[in-house]
Amino acid sequence: MDARLSVRARGIGKCFGDVVALDGIDLDVAPGRVHGLVGPNGAGKTTLLGLLLGLAAADSGRLEILGTPVGRTLAAPDGVAGFVDGPGLYPSLTARQNLAALAALRGGDARTQRIDDVLDQVGLTDVADDRTRGFSLGMRQRLGLAAALLAEPRLLVLDEPSNGLDPAGKRHVHGVLGRLAADGAAVVLSSHRMDDLEALCDDITILAAGRGVFSGPLDKLASENRELDYRLRTSDAPAARRLAAATAGVRLVDDAGPRPGAAAGIVVRAQTPALDELVARLVRSGVAVRELTPVVSPLEAAFLALTAPQEDGG
Incomplete structure (x- = not known):
């Protein structure tokens, strides 16, 4: 395995009963790069993201994340953060309280300064003390990104991070992801929005029916x-x-x-x-x-x- 890669996957397979979700997937993600996953519904994108986050284990193949081989246990190495199927939030708590609770659960830094910093990065400072039950989809997506940023990830994994974002929200999210990559983190994201992928991604993997049909630099597609x-x-x-x-x-x-x-x-x-x-x-x-x-x-x-x-x- 190549220790210089943030993610290296070879021949990854995953089945749910008789359904083959992933069929021999190879994936390389380098530090400092934004890697996009694109494919039709049911192509296996969310399943692959779940493997990277330790929410599921592959049935076959080899997976290494941040230099650590990943086995059959449901756990991701330190330095990995993100969400699939939308972030989980406590609706009765404010945005700030959600982040403080998450930081405490992780045993990390729950100081106000750090929380205020990530809220500012995603453009939620003005609603930091509002209860999240009233948040729009786009605001919940941005708060989920803020929660991931608390972990100072070296690998950030996001499922449809632009869902529900207005132009201002999109600008904040794009800026955050660009800065993370510039600072050396690897970012893996899925999206159905081709404009977002073209604006953000250095590399693309296209999935179809659980198989990789293309993987490489974005400009190679042209x-x-x-x-x-x-x-x-x-x-x-x-x-x-x-x-x-x-x-x-x-x-x-x-x-x-x-x-x-x-x-x-x-x-x-x-x-x-x-x-x-x-x-x-x-x-x-x-x-x-x-x-x-x-x-x-x-x-x-x-x-x-x-x-x-x-x-x-x-």
Whole structure:
């Protein structure tokens, strides 16, 4: 096992009766990285997060967390914190009292200064003395993150941390996770929100039916051998259309021409090298490129392609 990794899993299997939740999963998570888990409902994301938090034990395979081999006991090594299926809170207690109770249960630091610090990090200072029974989903998610931060984790494991967050809450959570990774902690999170994963994650693992169908750096999903649709807006749509049609490897997806009053734009389908060539031709021809964005993000396109049901060719 590689002691430099925060998580190293090889061939992890987990069944619940006749249901195979995880089937030979490999996972590497390095310190200072944010690693996202994505997959359809029932793909095994929550089960895998539970293994990392010591809430369940694998039936097969090898798992090492923070340099410690994990066996069949339900326990996680020191330095691991997080939640799955939402944080558990005492609804009759305030946010501050919830954190103080948790710190006391852990035998850790329950001093007000530390609690106030994590509440500030997640943007809950103004409601610190409100009872949590009145908290929204997003506020409960942020308080769960604050509880995890009390442990000063070297591995933070979160299940759908952006659930219910408004833009301000999302900004707080993204900032916290980014700072943790910058300070050397490893973060593993699941989400159905592709925009969150693309904004936060360095690495992605895509699960489908309990198996890993991709794992690696996020930018690898936009590799040069994958065609994507791009929305292209320029200063001269007719010229852009002609140049796109004449560029090898570029196909016009939307060639109906600009509608009256609409912005001058087209949709093209291309791999990265062909798209680069088209942009170079536009610039040489004096056509200004005002927007070039994927119609569907590289992560979402890869997710749809890799998790689509396979048709039986027989």
